Amino acid sequence: MSHDHDHNAPAAMVDEISDFEALEIAVREICIEKGLFSAEDHRKFTEFAEHIGPTPAARMVAKAWLDPEYKKLVMTDAIAASKAVGVDYLNPTGFGTPSDYTDLRVLEDTPSVHHVVVCTLCSCYPRPILGFQPEWYRTPNYRRRLVRWPRQVLAEFGLTLPAEVDVRVEDSNQKCRFIVMPVRPAGTEGWTEDQLTEIVTRDCLIGVALPKPGVTSNLELPVHRAAKPAHH
Amino acid sequence: MAVPEKMHAPADMAECAANWTPVPLLEEIKEHGRVWGELAEQYGVTNPDPPWKTSLDGMCEVLASGSCSSMAAAEKRWLAGDVVRDAMDAPLPLLERRWEEDELSATLYQDVPFPERQLLALTHSLIKRGLVDPEILKQRMKEVHERLAAT
Amino acid sequence: MSQHDRTHHARIATGKGDPQCFAGTAGGPPKFKVGDRVRIKDMPDIFYTRCQVYTRGAVGEVAVVTHESPAPEDEAWGHVDKSEWFYIVRFKQTDLWPEYPAAFANDTLQTEFSERWLEAV
Structure with a gap:
C-alpha cells in the first residue's frame, strides 16, 4: 500500500528486463553495427522525442x-x-x-x-x-x-x-x-x-508563462538547504 | 468515397502486404514477452510508456532520415560517381515503415498492445528487408538480457 | 488492409505542407475579408465537426484569412475533392460567456472556421 512507503522514496521502477526491452536494444545495436545509423544520431532523435533543451x-x-x-x-x-x-x-x-x-x-x-x-x-x-x-x-x-x-x-x-x-x-x-x-x-x-x-x-x-532573465528550463530545481552543510 | 488515386498505397506496397509471413522469433516474443501494462501493474508504476519508447521513436526517425552518418558517406560516394543514386535512400523510409506498421498491426500483431506492437512491426520490416538477421538478433537479445542482469 | 492508412496524408502533403497542398482548390476568392463582422451558424453536426458549440450563434470579426482546405466535416470521411476558405475569427469574451467579468471587457478569443460556418452580419 502506498501509505506504507516513505514519502521521500523514489517512484517505483520496473525491476525486470522484458523481452520487448531487450528486443529494442538488440535491434538498435545491430543497426548501429551494420552502419545503418550512428549511436549519436540515434541519441539526437531520441533527445528530440523527449524534448529536452531549448526548442x-x-x-x-x-x-x-x-x-x-x-x-x-x-x-x-x-x-x-x-x-x-x-x-x-x-x-x-x-x-x-x-x-x-x-x-x-x-x-x-x-x-x-x-x-x-x-x-x-x-x-x-x-x-x-x-x-x-x-x-x-x-x-x-x-x-x-x-x-x-x-x-x-x-x-x-x-x-x-x-x-x-x-x-x-x-x-x-x-x-x-x-x-x-x-x-x-x-x-x-x-x-x-x-x-x-x-x-x-x-x-x-x-503562453502560460513570461520569459524572465535567469529563468531557463535548465534551472536547478529548488532544494531543501542542508541545516548543517558539510564542507569539503 | 472520393479519394484521389494518389492517396492509395502504391502497387508494390499492396503486393508486399500479401506476403506477411510470421517470423518465429517475433512470434515467440509476441506469445511470451511481458508487455508494459502488465509490468507496470505488477511493480506499481504509473508511467504510461515503457522506458524504451522514446528510443524506439528515435530509431524509427533515424532509419528514415538521410542525415545519418552512413548516408552522408553514401552521398559523398554518389557525388564522386562511385555508386548509383539508390544507395542514398534511407534504410527504412518513413512512409514504408508506417504503412507496414499499420498493416502488421491489423494482421499479425493485432492482439499486441502499443507500443510493443510498433516495436514488433519495425523489427519485422527490418528482417523482411534483410537488414536484420533473426538468428543474430536472437543471440543478441540473449546477450542483452545477460548484460543488463549482470551484478 | 488496415482501415486507415496513415501514409495517405504524407503522400499528398510532403514537400508542400497541409493545408498548402490544397491551395487554389476552393474554386474562387474568399467571401470574407479581415475586419468583416460574421456570425457563426448553428448547423447540425451529427457525425463530425471542429466547430465548437460555445461559438455557435456568436458574432465576431475576421482577424486572419488563413488558407484553403477541405472542411474537417468532409475530410474526416476522406472527401478531399472540395475545399473552402478558412478564417480566424476574433470574439470578445463577454460575447461568448455571459458571466465573463466586465472588468476584462477587452479580453478576446480567436478560433478558426471554414467558410460554411460563417454568415455576414
Whole structure:
C-alpha cells in the first residue's frame, strides 16, 4: 500500500528486463553495427522525442527579437522562418500524423495584449518546432477552463496579468498551429541569441508563462538547504 | 468515397502486404514477452510508456532520415560517381515503415498492445528487408538480457 | 488492409505542407475579408465537426484569412475533392460567456472556421 512507503522514496521502477526491452536494444545495436545509423544520431532523435533543451521555437523568438527583418518573415511566413532554426515544416519528422504538417502562425504579444494557446477539441500543438505536448496541455481541465476562465487558469500557472493587459486566447482547432512570441523582457539588453533562447521556455511559447532573465528550463530545481552543510 | 488515386498505397506496397509471413522469433516474443501494462501493474508504476519508447521513436526517425552518418558517406560516394543514386535512400523510409506498421498491426500483431506492437512491426520490416538477421538478433537479445542482469 | 492508412496524408502533403497542398482548390476568392463582422451558424453536426458549440450563434470579426482546405466535416470521411476558405475569427469574451467579468471587457478569443460556418452580419 502506498501509505506504507516513505514519502521521500523514489517512484517505483520496473525491476525486470522484458523481452520487448531487450528486443529494442538488440535491434538498435545491430543497426548501429551494420552502419545503418550512428549511436549519436540515434541519441539526437531520441533527445528530440523527449524534448529536452531549448526548442527550435525558442530560437525563432530570440532571433526575431534581435533581427527586425527576420521578425517580419516570422510574422508573415513562419514556415519559411522555421527553416532558419533547422525545422523543415514541409518535410516534418515522422512522429505521427497529418498534424505534423499544418500552417504555423506566430502570435506576437505586445505590452497590452497577451496570447495563450489551447486546443479545446483535442491537443493540437506545433510539434515539429516545439516537441511533444506537456501532459497538462492534453487535460480536459486545461482545455475546458482556459477558454472560459483564462485569467484564473493563468494565475494557477503563476502568471497574474494586470487588468490593463488584455488576454487573447487562441483555440487551435483547425490546420493552423501557434506559438506565442512574448515581449522581450527588461534586463536582457545586450544579450546574445543563445542567452535569449535559454529564457524562452516551452511554457512561454504556449503562453502560460513570461520569459524572465535567469529563468531557463535548465534551472536547478529548488532544494531543501542542508541545516548543517558539510564542507569539503 | 472520393479519394484521389494518389492517396492509395502504391502497387508494390499492396503486393508486399500479401506476403506477411510470421517470423518465429517475433512470434515467440509476441506469445511470451511481458508487455508494459502488465509490468507496470505488477511493480506499481504509473508511467504510461515503457522506458524504451522514446528510443524506439528515435530509431524509427533515424532509419528514415538521410542525415545519418552512413548516408552522408553514401552521398559523398554518389557525388564522386562511385555508386548509383539508390544507395542514398534511407534504410527504412518513413512512409514504408508506417504503412507496414499499420498493416502488421491489423494482421499479425493485432492482439499486441502499443507500443510493443510498433516495436514488433519495425523489427519485422527490418528482417523482411534483410537488414536484420533473426538468428543474430536472437543471440543478441540473449546477450542483452545477460548484460543488463549482470551484478 | 488496415482501415486507415496513415501514409495517405504524407503522400499528398510532403514537400508542400497541409493545408498548402490544397491551395487554389476552393474554386474562387474568399467571401470574407479581415475586419468583416460574421456570425457563426448553428448547423447540425451529427457525425463530425471542429466547430465548437460555445461559438455557435456568436458574432465576431475576421482577424486572419488563413488558407484553403477541405472542411474537417468532409475530410474526416476522406472527401478531399472540395475545399473552402478558412478564417480566424476574433470574439470578445463577454460575447461568448455571459458571466465573463466586465472588468476584462477587452479580453478576446480567436478560433478558426471554414467558410460554411460563417454568415455576414
